[in-house]
Amino acid sequence: MKKIIVSLLVGITCVNIIGCNQYMSNNAKAVDNVVESEVAEKNNIYGKNDLKAIKEILKDCGSKKDLSVEKAKEKNMFVIKDRKIQCNENLWKDFADNSKENKDDEIIILKYTEQGDPILTYLSYLDGNYFMVEDESRNNYKEGYDKDYYEYSFKYLRMFEDDNYQYAYLLDDKDITLEALNYSLLSSNEDDWVPYGFIFYIEKL
Numbered sequence: 001m002k003k004i005i006v007s008l009l010v011g012i013t014c015v016n017i018i019g020c021n022q023y024m025s026n027n028a029k030a031v032d033n034v035v036e037s038e039v040a041e042k043n044n045i046y047g048k049n050d051l052k053a054i055k056e057i058l059k060d061c062g063s064k065k066d067l068s069v070e071k072a073k074e075k076n077m078f079v080i081k082d083r084k085i086q087c088n089e090n091l092w093k094d095f096a097d098n099s100k101e102n103k104d105d106e107i108i109i110l111k112y113t114e115q116g117d118p119i120l121t122y123l124s125y126l127d128g129n130y131f132m133v134e135d136e137s138r139n140n141y142k143e144g145y146d147k148d149y150y151e152y153s154f155k156y157l158r159m160f161e162d163d164n165y166q167y168a169y170l171l172d173d174k175d176i177t178l179e180a181l182n183y184s185l186l187s188s189n190e191d192d193w194v195p196y197g198f199i200f201y202i203e204k205l
Contacts (some may be wrong), residue, residue, distance in 0.1 A: 045106045047126035048153050051133070054122050055149060057108070058135040067110060067118040067138070077110045077120075083165070083203045099125035099157055111200060115141050123199065130154050130170050132197050152197035166204055170197035 046053045061067060061075065072079045073087040078095075080086065091107055098105040109121040120135040130153070137148035154170035160178040161167065167178065172195055184194040 045104045045124050045126050046122075046131075047124055047129065048131045048151065051149075051151065054133045055135075058120050058122055058133065058137075058149075061108070061120055064118055064138050067120075072110045075108075077108045079110045080200050080202060081112050083201065085202055095123070095125070096157065096159075099130070102128065109200065113139055113141060117141065121199065125157075128155075130157055130197075132170060132199070154195075154197050157199075161204060164204060165201050167201045168199035170199065171195070 046057075061077075062071075069079050069081060069086045076088060076091065078085075078088045078091045085092075092109075095105050095107040104124075104126050106122070106124040106126075109123060111119045111121070113119060117139045119139060122133045122135070124131050132152040132154075134150045134152070135148065136142060136150070152170060154172050156171045156174045158169050158171050158174065158176070159166065160169070160181075162178065169181070176194055181194055181196065184192055184196075187193065
Protein backbone atom coordinates (compact mmCIF):
# COMPACT_ATOMS: atom_id res chain seq x y z
CA MET A 1 0.00 0.00 0.00
CA LYS A 2 2.87 2.33 0.83
CA LYS A 3 4.31 1.77 -2.64
CA ILE A 4 0.94 2.56 -4.20
CA ILE A 5 0.54 5.81 -2.25
CA VAL A 6 4.05 6.96 -3.19
CA SER A 7 3.33 6.23 -6.83
CA LEU A 8 0.09 8.19 -6.65
CA LEU A 9 1.86 11.22 -5.23
CA VAL A 10 4.38 11.14 -8.05
CA GLY A 11 1.53 10.97 -10.57
CA ILE A 12 -0.40 13.76 -8.88
CA THR A 13 2.64 16.03 -8.79
CA CYS A 14 3.09 15.51 -12.52
CA VAL A 15 -0.56 16.38 -13.12
CA ASN A 16 -0.21 19.47 -10.95
CA ILE A 17 2.78 20.67 -12.96
CA ILE A 18 1.60 20.02 -16.50
CA GLY A 19 -2.13 20.28 -15.97
CA CYS A 20 -3.11 17.21 -17.94
CA ASN A 21 -2.64 13.44 -17.89
CA GLN A 22 -2.93 10.22 -19.82
CA TYR A 23 -6.72 10.51 -19.94
CA MET A 24 -6.77 13.88 -21.64
CA SER A 25 -7.39 12.51 -25.10
CA ASN A 26 -10.60 10.91 -23.88
CA ASN A 27 -11.73 13.20 -21.09
CA ALA A 28 -10.29 16.69 -21.61
CA LYS A 29 -10.66 18.54 -24.88
CA ALA A 30 -8.07 21.17 -25.66
CA VAL A 31 -9.71 24.52 -26.22
CA ASP A 32 -8.25 25.84 -29.46
CA ASN A 33 -10.66 28.02 -31.36
CA VAL A 34 -13.76 28.97 -29.44
CA VAL A 35 -16.66 29.58 -31.77
CA GLU A 36 -17.85 33.14 -31.58
CA SER A 37 -21.36 33.05 -30.18
CA GLU A 38 -23.55 34.82 -27.77
CA VAL A 39 -22.38 33.99 -24.24
CA ALA A 40 -25.05 32.61 -21.93
CA GLU A 41 -25.05 34.19 -18.52
CA LYS A 42 -26.67 32.82 -15.38
CA ASN A 43 -25.80 35.01 -12.41
CA ASN A 44 -22.25 35.26 -13.76
CA ILE A 45 -21.78 31.50 -13.54
CA TYR A 46 -20.52 29.86 -16.71
CA GLY A 47 -20.66 26.29 -17.95
CA LYS A 48 -19.46 24.23 -20.90
CA ASN A 49 -21.33 26.38 -23.42
CA ASP A 50 -19.56 29.53 -22.22
CA LEU A 51 -15.90 28.96 -23.05
CA LYS A 52 -15.43 32.39 -24.56
CA ALA A 53 -16.54 34.08 -21.33
CA ILE A 54 -14.44 31.76 -19.16
CA LYS A 55 -11.31 32.35 -21.21
CA GLU A 56 -11.81 36.09 -20.94
CA ILE A 57 -12.17 35.81 -17.15
CA LEU A 58 -8.94 33.85 -16.91
CA LYS A 59 -7.06 36.19 -19.22
CA ASP A 60 -8.23 39.17 -17.17
CA CYS A 61 -6.56 37.72 -14.07
CA GLY A 62 -3.33 39.20 -15.36
CA SER A 63 0.24 38.11 -15.92
CA LYS A 64 2.49 36.10 -13.63
CA LYS A 65 3.45 39.21 -11.63
CA ASP A 66 -0.25 39.91 -11.04
CA LEU A 67 -0.76 36.49 -9.49
CA SER A 68 1.18 36.56 -6.26
CA VAL A 69 -0.54 35.06 -3.25
CA GLU A 70 -1.22 38.51 -1.85
CA LYS A 71 -2.76 39.86 -5.05
CA ALA A 72 -4.76 36.68 -5.62
CA LYS A 73 -6.21 36.99 -2.14
CA GLU A 74 -7.48 40.46 -2.99
CA LYS A 75 -9.00 39.07 -6.19
CA ASN A 76 -10.98 36.47 -4.21
CA MET A 77 -9.12 33.43 -5.51
CA PHE A 78 -8.69 30.21 -3.57
CA VAL A 79 -4.90 29.82 -3.49
CA ILE A 80 -2.75 26.72 -2.95
CA LYS A 81 1.03 26.80 -2.87
CA ASP A 82 3.53 24.16 -1.75
CA ARG A 83 0.61 21.80 -1.06
CA LYS A 84 -0.86 24.18 1.51
CA ILE A 85 -3.89 26.46 1.42
CA GLN A 86 -2.61 30.02 1.40
CA CYS A 87 -5.83 32.04 1.50
CA ASN A 88 -9.59 32.17 0.98
CA GLU A 89 -10.32 28.64 2.15
CA ASN A 90 -13.86 29.82 2.89
CA LEU A 91 -14.45 30.23 -0.86
CA TRP A 92 -13.71 26.55 -1.43
CA LYS A 93 -15.90 25.47 1.47
CA ASP A 94 -18.76 27.62 0.18
CA PHE A 95 -18.40 26.20 -3.33
CA ALA A 96 -18.34 22.61 -2.08
CA ASP A 97 -21.33 23.19 0.19
CA ASN A 98 -23.36 25.00 -2.46
CA SER A 99 -22.78 22.36 -5.10
CA LYS A 100 -23.68 19.65 -2.60
CA GLU A 101 -26.98 21.46 -2.06
CA ASN A 102 -27.46 21.71 -5.84
CA LYS A 103 -26.88 25.48 -5.87
CA ASP A 104 -25.09 26.94 -8.88
CA ASP A 105 -21.71 28.43 -7.98
CA GLU A 106 -18.23 29.15 -9.31
CA ILE A 107 -14.69 29.55 -8.01
CA ILE A 108 -11.27 30.48 -9.36
CA ILE A 109 -8.40 28.40 -8.00
CA LEU A 110 -4.76 29.42 -8.24
CA LYS A 111 -1.96 26.86 -7.94
CA TYR A 112 1.72 27.09 -8.75
CA THR A 113 4.10 24.73 -10.49
CA GLU A 114 7.32 23.75 -8.75
CA GLN A 115 9.00 26.44 -10.86
CA GLY A 116 6.59 29.05 -9.51
CA ASP A 117 4.43 29.52 -12.59
CA PRO A 118 0.73 30.18 -11.89
CA ILE A 119 -1.93 27.72 -13.03
CA LEU A 120 -5.48 29.08 -12.95
CA THR A 121 -8.59 26.92 -12.77
CA TYR A 122 -12.14 28.08 -13.33
CA LEU A 123 -14.53 25.61 -11.71
CA SER A 124 -18.29 25.91 -11.86
CA TYR A 125 -21.33 23.96 -10.79
CA LEU A 126 -24.20 24.75 -13.12
CA ASP A 127 -27.42 22.89 -13.83
CA GLY A 128 -26.24 19.83 -11.92
CA ASN A 129 -22.85 19.46 -13.61
CA TYR A 130 -19.28 20.44 -12.81
CA PHE A 131 -17.25 22.17 -15.48
CA MET A 132 -13.58 23.05 -15.18
CA VAL A 133 -11.22 25.00 -17.41
CA GLU A 134 -7.53 24.88 -16.61
CA ASP A 135 -5.41 27.76 -17.85
CA GLU A 136 -1.80 26.74 -18.63
CA SER A 137 -0.98 29.90 -20.59
CA ARG A 138 1.44 31.19 -17.92
CA ASN A 139 3.23 27.86 -17.48
CA ASN A 140 6.66 27.94 -19.10
CA TYR A 141 7.36 24.27 -18.37
CA LYS A 142 4.62 22.34 -20.19
CA GLU A 143 6.88 19.39 -20.99
CA GLY A 144 5.64 18.83 -24.53
CA TYR A 145 2.04 19.98 -24.07
CA ASP A 146 1.43 23.00 -26.24
CA LYS A 147 -2.16 23.92 -25.39
CA ASP A 148 -3.06 26.80 -23.10
CA TYR A 149 -6.56 25.76 -22.04
CA TYR A 150 -8.09 22.40 -21.16
CA GLU A 151 -11.70 21.68 -20.28
CA TYR A 152 -13.23 18.95 -18.14
CA SER A 153 -16.85 18.07 -17.44
CA PHE A 154 -17.98 15.61 -14.76
CA LYS A 155 -20.95 14.79 -12.57
CA TYR A 156 -19.46 14.59 -9.09
CA LEU A 157 -17.03 16.40 -6.81
CA ARG A 158 -15.24 13.97 -4.50
CA MET A 159 -12.84 14.59 -1.64
CA PHE A 160 -10.42 11.86 -0.54
CA GLU A 161 -7.69 11.61 2.03
CA ASP A 162 -4.92 9.28 3.08
CA ASP A 163 -2.45 9.52 5.95
CA ASN A 164 -0.74 12.62 4.58
CA TYR A 165 -2.88 14.39 2.00
CA GLN A 166 -6.37 15.49 1.01
CA TYR A 167 -7.40 15.32 -2.64
CA ALA A 168 -10.15 16.98 -4.69
CA TYR A 169 -11.33 15.31 -7.90
CA LEU A 170 -14.11 15.53 -10.44
CA LEU A 171 -15.55 12.13 -11.36
CA ASP A 172 -18.42 10.50 -13.21
CA ASP A 173 -18.54 7.60 -10.74
CA LYS A 174 -19.54 8.73 -7.25
CA ASP A 175 -18.57 5.37 -5.75
CA ILE A 176 -14.96 5.32 -6.93
CA THR A 177 -12.31 4.96 -4.23
CA LEU A 178 -8.89 6.50 -3.84
CA GLU A 179 -7.42 3.03 -4.16
CA ALA A 180 -9.15 2.58 -7.52
CA LEU A 181 -7.83 5.93 -8.72
CA ASN A 182 -4.38 4.94 -7.55
CA TYR A 183 -4.54 1.65 -9.42
CA SER A 184 -5.74 3.52 -12.50
CA LEU A 185 -2.70 5.79 -12.40
CA LEU A 186 -0.34 2.85 -12.21
CA SER A 187 -2.00 0.72 -14.87
CA SER A 188 -0.90 0.69 -18.51
CA ASN A 189 -4.15 -1.04 -19.48
CA GLU A 190 -6.71 1.41 -20.84
CA ASP A 191 -9.53 -0.76 -19.50
CA ASP A 192 -8.38 0.09 -15.98
CA TRP A 193 -8.28 3.83 -16.48
CA VAL A 194 -10.75 5.91 -14.48
CA PRO A 195 -11.83 9.22 -16.08
CA TYR A 196 -11.21 12.10 -13.70
CA GLY A 197 -10.47 15.79 -13.41
CA PHE A 198 -7.78 16.62 -10.87
CA ILE A 199 -8.45 19.83 -8.93
CA PHE A 200 -5.85 19.93 -6.16
CA TYR A 201 -4.20 18.13 -3.29
CA ILE A 202 -2.99 19.56 0.02
CA GLU A 203 -1.16 18.35 3.10
CA LYS A 204 -3.35 17.30 5.99
CA LEU A 205 -3.10 19.46 9.07
